[in-house]
Amino acid sequence: MKISYFPGCTLKTMAKNFEDSALASLSSLDIEMKEFKRWNCCGTVYSLTSDDLIHQVAPIRNLIRVKEQKDTRVVTLCSMCYNTLKRANKLVKEDSEKLDKLNNLMDREDVKYNGEVEVLHLLEILKNEVGFSQIAKKIKIPLKGLKVAPYYGCLLLRPPEVGIDDPERPTILKDFLGSVGAEAIDYPYETECCASYHTVVNVDLVVERAYDILNSAINRGAEVIVLSCPLCGFNLDNRQKEIKEKFSDFKGIPIFYFTQLLALSLGLDEKVCRFELNFVDPRPLLRSKHLIGEV
Amino acid sequence: MRTEISIKNTKSKFLDKVEELSGENIYACYQCGKCSAGCPSISEMDISPNEIIRLVQLGEEKEVLNSKTIWICASCFTCVTRCPKGVDLAKIMESLRQITLRKNVDYVNPLSISKEVLSQVPQIALISSLRKFSS
Numbered sequence: 001m002k003i004s005y006f007p008g009c010t011l012k013t014m015a016k017n018f019e020d021s022a023l024a025s026l027s028s029l030d031i032e033m034k035e036f037k038r039w040n041c042c043g044t045v046y047s048l049t050s051d052d053l054i055h056q057v058a059p060i061r062n063l064i065r066v067k068e069q070k071d072t073r074v075v076t077l078c079s080m081c082y083n084t085l086k087r088a089n090k091l092v093k094e095d096s097e098k099l100d101k102l103n104n105l106m107d108r109e110d111v112k113y114n115g116e117v118e119v120l121h122l123l124e125i126l127k128n129e130v131g132f133s134q135i136a137k138k139i140k141i142p143l144k145g146l147k148v149a150p151y152y153g154c155l156l157l158r159p160p161e162v163g164i165d166d167p168e169r170p171t172i173l174k175d176f177l178g179s180v181g182a183e184a185i186d187y188p189y190e191t192e193c194c195a196s197y198h199t200v201v202n203v204d205l206v207v208e209r210a211y212d213i214l215n216s217a218i219n220r221g222a223e224v225i226v227l228s229c230p231l232c233g234f235n236l237d238n239r240q241k242e243i244k245e246k247f248s249d250f251k252g253i254p255i256f257y258f259t260q261l262l263a264l265s266l267g268l269d270e271k272v273c274r275f276e277l278n279f280v281d282p283r284p285l286l287r288s289k290h291l292i293g294e295v
Numbered sequence: 296m297r298t299e300i301s302i303k304n305t306k307s308k309f310l311d312k313v314e315e316l317s318g319e320n321i322y323a324c325y326q327c328g329k330c331s332a333g334c335p336s337i338s339e340m341d342i343s344p345n346e347i348i349r350l351v352q353l354g355e356e357k358e359v360l361n362s363k364t365i366w367i368c369a370s371c372f373t374c375v376t377r378c379p380k381g382v383d384l385a386k387i388m389e390s391l392r393q394i395t396l397r398k399n400v401d402y403v404n405p406l407s408i409s410k411e412v413l414s415q416v417p418q419i420a421l422i423s424s425l426r427k428f429s430s
Binding site (some may be wrong): 008009010013014015041043044045047048049050051052055078080154158159160167168191192193195196197198199200201205209230231234238 | 315316317318335336339367369370371372373375376383385386389390393403408412415416417418419420421422423424426427428
């Protein structure tokens with residue numbers, strides 16, 4: 001299978017561990033991720049005011065690029081990119097007047113967009129096209145005994161019309177964890193907001209929120225957290241430094257992108273996981289579980 | 296704060312503006328409070344989310360636009376998912392932010408963000424923050 005791939009900004013910088021582990025895993029599952037040419041920022045947040053068409057240009061331009069390169073589907077890994085592209089696409093599919101206006105705004109584009117491209121998240125491809133049961137058959141190192149709390153955050157699930165799973169009781173990450181042999185931990189904060197972009201000017205708010213989320217998972221027995229958003233990743237992983245400064249009882253917990261666990265379980269070289277980019281080093285725990293080799 | 300209810304305010308252009316920007320029917324809200332019950336940020340807010348809608352219904356422009364609440368809301372869409380009347384409160388909050396931002400008033404001045412923070416946070420955080428907080 002070959003599919004157009006939209007990386008977005010952060011997968012090329014701070015979340016390179018997300019991208020590298022995904023590309024290596026997918027190649028071993030015979031999926032070719034074709035990074036399409038001339039992609040630009042997705043817009044990061046979907047514009048919520050009805051008259052704000054200018055901020056729909058960035059996501060729709062990306063969909064034009066996909067169409068130009070003769071594909072009808074595009075896959076993203078980042079939850080924010082997924083949400084922004086998917087909602088912008090939905091808007092123009094349902095509102096022909098806005099679509100016309102947008103096409104007119106982008107009058108220097110050679111191709112007009114008419115809603116032909118489908119926006120997908122990688123978890124949807126793994127679930128619906130590869131199949132979790134097929135993944136389970138290809139696993140070389142089952143992550144037996146690893147207790148993982150899935151963290152969905154907001155933008156994979158909400159608003160419901162673009163969510164990839166039930167917004168209140170999702171199972172897709174739990175099902176994924178089952179396929180790689182890990183044990184999924186149930187806890188009440190899996191869909192709670194991490195405070196998102198407040199991390200730039202209101203670190204305290206993020207620290208409070210992340211502490212509640214992480215501690216809830218730890219108290220339920222989680223050894224690690226798994227997620228799919230580089231901003232949630234930053235808030236739950238890197239901000240553990242500030243959490244420890246504020247809450248002396250906080251022990252810390254490694255945070256993984258789901259693709260890092262996929263790569264490990266497929267038996268790929270540990271290097272593709274780029275664990276050196278994880279703020280809380282997960283390697284001591286993985287070694288103690290014999291999931292990676294000794295140093 | 297003391298809120299004076301006046302028929303003058305309820306007929307104000309403010310209400311029309313919020314309805315136009317958000318595309319939502321403000322009067323659809325019947326004050327059940329589910330949005331506030333599930334809001335993960337409520338402890339940081341000075342006016343609860345359902346009260347914001349009520350104040351908009353009453354045309355209390357100043358009180359709403361001066362609240363911390365509209366800037367604390369991070370568009371997590373929990374209330375949108377749960378509202379029994381289908382009111383998209385995230386769109387209403389964004390409209391309220393936009394009314395201020397469109398007067399060329401920044402909530403966060405981009406120049407005030409230190410170099411240390413700039414080098415630390417991922418682009419995705421910086422861009423979304425500026426999209427929400429600056430004009």
